[in-house]
Amino acid sequence: MGEFRKGFGSVMIAVSLLAGGGVQAFARPTTGATSEGAAVGEIPKSALIEPAEMAGLLAKGEEKPLVLQVGSRVLFAEAHIVGSEYAGAGGQDGGRASLRLRMKDVKRNQAVVIYCGCCPWGKCPNIRAAYAELVAMGFTSVRALYVAEDFGTDWVAKGYPVARGAK
Amino acid sequence: MVLLAALLVVQTGPAVAVGTGKGWVAGHTAPGFSRMDLAGRRVTLASYRGKVVLLNFWATWCGPCLIEMPRFEEWQRTIPGLQVIGISMDDEAAPVRAAYAKLKVNYPVVMGDAAMGRLYDGVYGLPVTLLIDRAGVVRFRHRGAADLPVLRGEIEGLLAGP
Structure with a gap:
């Protein structure tokens, strides 16, 4: 518990150090917000x-x-769902711009x-912000893959088909 | 045998074989790499033989990574015989450079990529932290946020060993 408190304090210091700088992605809360700080709600269970x-x-x-993969391009290049496309990181302004362009x-x-x-x-x-973006664009049939731990644990290690490359 | 199983993960269509992400590298010699770090110095894993190496895959957008990093900085400063190496899996170097400078990271950080992830049996989520013993063998692999007291105990155990 002591380690946790120290760790939490440290990360708050890290976030404080970066606040006001050019590293918005670094300082951004890890859940439920875009890089502009706008709140993004939970994805409905029915859409998972x-x-x-x-x-x-x-x-x-x-x-x-x-x-569409809406997270990291590096992780996408390493392994992704067969047939999926990289569309940009949902948690970043540039990523959502790419997503809008792809879906225009x-x-x-x-x-x-x-x-x-x-x-x-x-x-x-990333996932909530990307979902919100698509709903805001008017898409009526958007679902989000529920990845409980990470793509390795919940997809790759289960033997579901993957491909690699940066397309 | 385990490696063979790791290579047979994928079965269909245009899919290709990738690592399982389950950590078969544990117990094997750590795959070597040599890259320039953010400070412009060459980082060659083999050159750290004789030290215990904490190899941390992270990214600036990864919340759990940010909780761990200040502790790794502290350990780098206070634990003789330990060498921390960060591998950023960010898509671009710019935010990593900014974070590196602002946080005064005291250990080398190199930019990773898909090839680096595959080298270490697939880094499909972050963070991933490996402990490599003095002989260059991967002894522990933590997927996701590590239990820091446990990790510290593992480091001390490796440092107390041969």
């Missing part, structure tokens, strides 16, 4: 999709959803699944 269901969906021959001409009723998996679900800085 579990990894097993997602893998089953992708394995079917039917029309597949548009699958997409029909608003297109089925979309977004995922990140950089961090445990409750600490992911």
